[in-house]
Amino acid sequence: MDGQPGRRERKKQQTRQLIADSARQLFVEHGFERVSVAEVARRADVAEATVFNYFPSKEDLVFSGLERFEDELLEAIRDRAAGETILAAFARFILMPRGFLAAGDDESAQRLLEVSRMIASSPALLAREQQIFARYTASLTGLIAEETGVTDDDPRPGVAASALIGVHRTLIEHVRRHILSGEDDIPKLGRSTRTAGKKAIALLERGLADYAARRSS
Amino acid sequence: MDGQPGRRERKKQQTRQLIADSARQLFVEHGFERVSVAEVARRADVAEATVFNYFPSKEDLVFSGLERFEDELLEAIRDRAAGETILAAFARFILMPRGFLAAGDDESAQRLLEVSRMIASSPALLAREQQIFARYTASLTGLIAEETGVTDDDPRPGVAASALIGVHRTLIEHVRRHILSGEDDIPKLGRSTRTAGKKAIALLERGLADYAARRSS
DNA sequence: CCTTGCGGCTCTAATGTTGTAGCTGCTATA
DNA sequence: TATAGCAGCTACAACATTAGAGCCGCAAGG
Numbered sequence: 001m002d003g004q005p006g007r008r009e010r011k012k013q014q015t016r017q018l019i020a021d022s023a024r025q026l027f028v029e030h031g032f033e034r035v036s037v038a039e040v041a042r043r044a045d046v047a048e049a050t051v052f053n054y055f056p057s058k059e060d061l062v063f064s065g066l067e068r069f070e071d072e073l074l075e076a077i078r079d080r081a082a083g084e085t086i087l088a089a090f091a092r093f094i095l096m097p098r099g100f101l102a103a104g105d106d107e108s109a110q111r112l113l114e115v116s117r118m119i120a121s122s123p124a125l126l127a128r129e130q131q132i133f134a135r136y137t138a139s140l141t142g143l144i145a146e147e148t149g150v151t152d153d154d155p156r157p158g159v160a161a162s163a164l165i166g167v168h169r170t171l172i173e174h175v176r177r178h179i180l181s182g183e184d185d186i187p188k189l190g191r192s193t194r195t196a197g198k199k200a201i202a203l204l205e206r207g208l209a210d211y212a213a214r215r216s217s
Numbered sequence: 218m219d220g221q222p223g224r225r226e227r228k229k230q231q232t233r234q235l236i237a238d239s240a241r242q243l244f245v246e247h248g249f250e251r252v253s254v255a256e257v258a259r260r261a262d263v264a265e266a267t268v269f270n271y272f273p274s275k276e277d278l279v280f281s282g283l284e285r286f287e288d289e290l291l292e293a294i295r296d297r298a299a300g301e302t303i304l305a306a307f308a309r310f311i312l313m314p315r316g317f318l319a320a321g322d323d324e325s326a327q328r329l330l331e332v333s334r335m336i337a338s339s340p341a342l343l344a345r346e347q348q349i350f351a352r353y354t355a356s357l358t359g360l361i362a363e364e365t366g367v368t369d370d371d372p373r374p375g376v377a378a379s380a381l382i383g384v385h386r387t388l389i390e391h392v393r394r395h396i397l398s399g400e401d402d403i404p405k406l407g408r409s410t411r412t413a414g415k416k417a418i419a420l421l422e423r424g425l426a427d428y429a430a431r432r433s434s
Numbered sequence: 435c436c437t438t439g440c441g442g443c444t445c446t447a448a449t450g451t452t453g454t455a456g457c458t459g460c461t462a463t464a
Numbered sequence: 465t466a467t468a469g470c471a472g473c474t475a476c477a478a479c480a481t482t483a484g485a486g487c488c489g490c491a492a493g494g
Contacts, residue, residue, distance in 0.1 A: 007264065008449075008482055015450085036471060047224065047452045052473065225452055225479075232480085253441060264482045269443065 016054045019044045023061040028114040032062065032122045059128040062119065065099070066129070070136040073168070078143060086144060090164050091201045094171070101175070101190040109179075109186045116176045137165045167200045233271045236261045240278040245331040249279065249339045276345040279336065282316070283346070287353040290385070295360060303361065307381050308418045311388070318392070318407040326396075326403045333393045354382045384417045 005013070022044035026035045037058050041048040055061050073093055080089035100112040119125045140161035148157065174196050175189060183189050203211060222230070239261040243252045254275055258265040272278050290310055297306035317329040336342045357378035365374065391413050392406065400406050420428060 006483085007262065011262075011481090012450075037473085038471080045224065045228075048472095049453085049474090050451060053451080056473095058472065223453085228451090229480075254443085255441080265442095266444085266483085267481060270481080273443095275442065 015046065015050070019046060019051055019054055020061060020064060024111070024115065027062065027118050032118060032125055059125065062115075062125055063128065063132055066132060069099075070132070070139075074136070074139055074143060077140070086147070086160070087164075087201065087204060090167075091197075094168060095194055095197050095201075097190055097194075101186060101193065104186045104190070106184075109184050112175075112186075113179050113184075116179050120176065120180065133165055133169055137161050140165060163204055167197065167204070170200060171197055232263065232267070236263060236268055236271055237278060237281060241328070241332065244279065244335050249335060249342055276342065279332075279342055280345065280349055283349060286316075287349070287356075291353070291356055291360060294357070303364070303377070304381075304418065304421060307384075308414075311385060312411055312414050312418075314407055314411070318403060318410065321403045321407070323401075326401050329392075329403075330396050330401075333396050337393065337397065350382055350386055354378050357382060380421055384414065384421070387417060388414055 019040065023035075023040045026040055026043055029035075037051055038048055040061065041051050044051070051061075055064060060067070073090070076093040077086055077089045080086070100108045119129065137158075138161075141158045144157040144160055145152075145154070150157065171193055174193055178189055178192070236257065240252075240257045243257055243260055246252075254268055255265050257278065258268050261268070268278075272281060277284070290307070293310040294303055294306045297303070317325045336346065354375075355378075358375045361374035361377055362369075362371070367374065388410055391410055395406055395409070
């Protein structure tokens with residue numbers, strides 16, 4: 001679309017990346033709560049105001065990746081090909097390998113582990129993560145309601161959005177659980193995650209009518 | 218005086234250094250005349266206007282070090298201790314090891330060689346260097362005239378200034394000549410340069426009356 | 435001759451970054 | 465409880481950098 005980003009835009013992304021990396025290092029070293037934004041700024045050799053210029057809050061230093069992901073997810077659904085169902089667009093997007101799992105090298109695994117530990121060990125971060133999921137669930141609800149043109153009373157958009165975001169939540173948990181319990185074969189983890197994703201989507205596709213219909217023995 | 222320079226000033230010096238280094242690399246690779254300022258800017262990943270913001274002209278990309286040296290020389294003379302002669306202050310300043318010669322590692326020697334070759338092979342640069350020396354000779358003349366409080370007609374400040382700047386010229390030539398003819402023992406070159414400097418100053422101290430009084434045999 | 439284009443260099447408006455002060459809420463300590 | 469200080473965050477003015485247009489001299493090619 002835009003060819004080369006131009007020097008200005010490129011340097012802005014460098015600055016943003018530098019801040020995000022500095023923050024991650026410090027948070028992993030000392031824990032999220034024990035690191036001040038001023039320290040992040042100092043490590044990135046940047047003014048504190050610059051940090052807040054790129055990341056509205058300290059938590060966003062951790063979750064900017066997640067938020068971008070959700071933004072792209074919504075966009076992928078909004079701009080899906082004509083005739084494609086929302087569930088299909090969602091599946092296509094979420095099953096696409098990306099990020100740490102796509103890289104697959106040892107260093108990525110190490111970072112994924114550290115970040116997972118960091119988030120898991122901070123109540124503030126876990127709480128914020130839930131807020132983010134809630135916010136995106138609401139956005140997705142609105143999008144679905146808009147596209148299907150139903151009344152505000154109709155519960156179906158909210159249920160569908162919760163189900164979809166729930167898949168994402170579940171897959172993230174899947175990755176964290178395996179990473180935190182020592183899994184270090186990233187390609188394998190990627191495969192098992194995709195398998196789980198497919199199962200989840202298949203379940204949503206065919207409905208819950210016959211799911212766990214009988215109590216197990 | 219100012220403790221830490223502050224982030225702003227520090228980053229400015231980084232930028233300045235980055236531009237100067239990029240320019241030196243390119244000039245050494247392709248020759249001064251065949252490299253455009255736009256290319257320097259591109260290698261430094263900086264706007265062309267930024268280059269001119271730090272270096273008023275393309276030649277200054279090469280001679281900014283020399284100009285800073287001359288500035289400091291004038292300052293050292295202006296601010297010399299009470300009772301110290303101009304010649305003594307000059308001697309103290311110019312005999313102090315610094316720059317490439319002070320470093321003494323192989324890489325410095327390599328760079329000194331490359332820069333010397335670059336200047337020697339560019340008429341434009343050689344011409345500009347003479348202009349710079351002339352400008353500083355004039356400045357120094359003014360300074361001496363001011364401090365000794367003589368009439369504009371008095372030739373002595375001009376002669377003294379020429380003599381002093383002449384010492385500097387000569388020492389630079391000394392270094393270049395040895396470097397270009399293959400000398401790569403930088404500490405040794407530093408010593409021989411300082412020896413030459415002392416001889417030159419001694420000559421100026423005692424006057425030319427009995428210098429080369431008799432034709433050699 | 436003339437035009438075209440390049441390179442050194444200048445100018446201006448827009449935008450990114452910094453420095454500094456200050457507000458709020460919380461925590462430690464007197 | 466009062467007070468002081470720290471951390472997250474905001475606001476604003478000063479400053480550094482960028483983008484883009486444009487001027488001038490000059491050399492190459494029609």
